[in-house]
Amino acid sequence: MKRSLPVFLLLVLACADAGSTTTTTTTPATTTTTTAPVSTTGPPEECPPPPYELAFLPVGVGSATLDPAEIQPDVWTSVPGISATLWGREDEVAIALIRGALPAVEWPGDRGEVLVDGTRGVVGPHPDGTWVAGWFEEPRERCDLYTMVFYTPVANSDVRDTLAGMNRVGG
Numbered sequence: 001m002k003r004s005l006p007v008f009l010l011l012v013l014a015c016a017d018a019g020s021t022t023t024t025t026t027t028p029a030t031t032t033t034t035t036a037p038v039s040t041t042g043p044p045e046e047c048p049p050p051p052y053e054l055a056f057l058p059v060g061v062g063s064a065t066l067d068p069a070e071i072q073p074d075v076w077t078s079v080p081g082i083s084a085t086l087w088g089r090e091d092e093v094a095i096a097l098i099r100g101a102l103p104a105v106e107w108p109g110d111r112g113e114v115l116v117d118g119t120r121g122v123v124g125p126h127p128d129g130t131w132v133a134g135w136f137e138e139p140r141e142r143c144d145l146y147t148m149v150f151y152t153p154v155a156n157s158d159v160r161d162t163l164a165g166m167n168r169v170g171g
C-alpha cells in the first residue's frame with residue numbers, strides 16, 4: 001500500500017491539472033547518496049551460545065542437546081552467524097533456541113506477550129505447525145536477538161511452561 005500511495009497522488013494531481021492552463025516549472029533537488037561498504041569477508045561472526053538454561057522440558061524431549069552440525073538447517077536455523085542450541089525428541093529437533101536473529105519468518109497468526117526471565121517477548125503459532133517466540137535484550141545488537149522454535153507436536157501449555165522456566169545463566 002505504501003508504494004502505491006505516490007502513484008495515486010500523482011494520478012490525483014494529474015487529473016486535477018487536466019483542465020488547467022497554468023504551467024509550472026520544477027527544479028530537481030540536489031541529493032547526496034552514501035552507501036555503506038559491502039562486506040566480502042563472508043558470513044558474520046557466530047554469536048556465542050544462548051545464555052539460558054531450561055528448567056522445564058515437554059514430555060519426550062531429552063535434556064541433552066543435539067549437535068547443530070548434524071541437523072539439516074531449516075527456515076528458522078539457517079541464518080548466517082547465529083548460534084543454535086537444539087533439544088531433541090528421538091532423532092529429530094523438538095526445540096531450537098537461536099541467538100543472533102529474531103524470527104526469520106513473519107507469522108500471520110495471533111501472538112501473545114510472554115516474559116523470558118523478565119524480558120518481554122512475543123509467542124504464537126506459525127502456519128508451518130511450529131510455535132515461535134522472539135525477544136531481544138539491550139543493547140539490541142545482533143547477538144542480543146533471540147528466537148525459540150517449538151517443533152510439532154507440541155502443546156500450548158508446554159510452550160508456556162518452557163518459556164516460563166527459562167533462566168539466564170551467563171553472558
